[in-house]
């Protein structure tokens with residue numbers, strides 16, 4: 430796939446050698462920055478809640494928390510998916526916990542009763558009570574949208590739709606991974622996997638967005654893939670990274686079957702804190718989301734889709750070998766890098782890093798990192 434001239438110059442049409450200083454260190458460690466990020470990024474962008482299979486029937490619901498803001502999504506009787514804040518308008522109690530199915534939403538505290546559409550159906554009154562009309566009160570709605578089979582919410586009522594905020598991303602994924610239609614949520618991942626890392630969430634995104642560290646930092650990964658011939662493209666609010674196969678079915682990472690497996694690797698990064706990926710191996714597609722737990726920690730949640738039907742007798746074993754390698758080799762290698770970088774942000778001499786940008790040798794290029802930081806500063810209202 431050719432890279433357009435615009436993309437080669439970070440979409441500006443001009444080489445940008447004057448833009449080689451990275452995001453200042455204080456953005457990675459400052460509590461006040463995190464408070465601004467909540468208001469300007471996390472409460473205004475699309476955040477993952479669940480796979481659509483968790484909302485298969487009317488009444489099915491899933492709760493979620495976005496940096497302390499509690500929400501739930503529910504399939505209504507008319508088969509719509511709606512989202513609401515998970516808080517009772519009476520006195521503020523939480524309405525639902527976990528995931529499950531309900532005929533109605535009944536607050537545990539004083540049993541106010543709401544329909545799946547969020548309308549108040551009953552509150553506890555007597556004929557002598559002074560009480561608000563039922564029609565005066567409803568649950569507070571939250572924007573909900575869907576990409577692929579993933580359900581997202583956005584706490585900003587004026588937010589662009591997913592199709593407008595990440596324009597072309599879903600189509601790009603569907604074209605690149607045409608088998609995704611046949612994948613189902615992994616049985617081993619019906620519960621979301623999460624990994625806590627002692628590094629700011631942006632350090633984790635930065636790490637996801639460059640492969641300059643791959644050849645020496647991920648030796649087995651680099652044996653399986655043709656690291657020098659990777660390329661990436663930059664888009665509005667998202668980026669795409671492709672790493673072709675090295676062609677080695679037997680490699681230092683895990684065994685592949687060229688007759689049945691995906692051999693290349695595809696990553697998408699969607700601003701601000703979402704990643705999608707298809708790895709070499711039996712049919713697969715994964716979602717990752719980085720959620721800060723303070724400036725110094727972030728949790729990466731991961732959900733995996735996989736081919737619903739076995740393609741060959743060895744598939745289950747290869748899938749297991751791939752998962753074990755990711756858990757025991759690749760992830761620890763990256764976590765060590767990220768946690769060290771986070772400590773670097775606290776060193777008195779380190780105020781700001783650097784980018785390498787190279788469109789001829791994209792293995793070396795940190796163009797996607799700069800692209801992320803550009804979007805980040807714009808949304809934070811800074812330049």
Ligand code: FES
Nearest residue numbers: 517519520536539
């Ligand atoms: S707080 Fe929910 S019914 Fe009172």
Ligand SMILES: [Fe+2]
Nearest residue numbers: 636642647763
């Ligand atoms: Fe890495």
